Amino acid sequence: IEKFEKEAAEMGKxxxxxxxxxxxxxxxxxxxxxxxxxxxxxxxxxxxxxxIDAPGHRDFIKNMITGTSQ
Incomplete structure (x- = not known):
């Protein structure tokens, strides 16, 4: 998590x-x-x-449906 925290902070996120x-x-x-x-x-x-981390953005709902149906 520390690695992700550092990388996210460097990108302002x-x-x-x-x-x-x-x-x-x-x-x-x-x-x-x-x-x-x-x-x-x-x-x-x-x-x-x-x-499960699934897309919620409307542009990626197809990916979410495909992934969760597997």
């Missing part, structure tokens, strides 16, 4: 540090929006967890 964990595309980071769906799966002692 310090509050985006957590979003950058899943936003890997340069365009996503520059524009501050999610373009493509990302998944992060892990498990704890009690749960299987899946974090």
């Amino acid at each position: 310090g509050s985006f540090k957590y979003a950058w964990v899943l936003d890997k595309l340069k365009a996503e980071r520059e524009r501050g929006i999610t373009i493509d769906i990302s998944l992060w799966k892990f498990e704890t002692a009690k749960y299987y967890v899946t974090i």
Whole structure:
């Protein structure tokens, strides 16, 4: 997270540090929006967890629908 915090601050987007964990595309980071769906799966002692970062911007709804239907 510290790496993302530093990179975000350098681009003037310090509050985006957590979003950058899943936003890997340069365009996503520059524009501050999610373009493509990302998944992060892990498990704890009690749960299987899946974090989904899906586009909400109207231009990228098709990507969200395609990704979530898989």
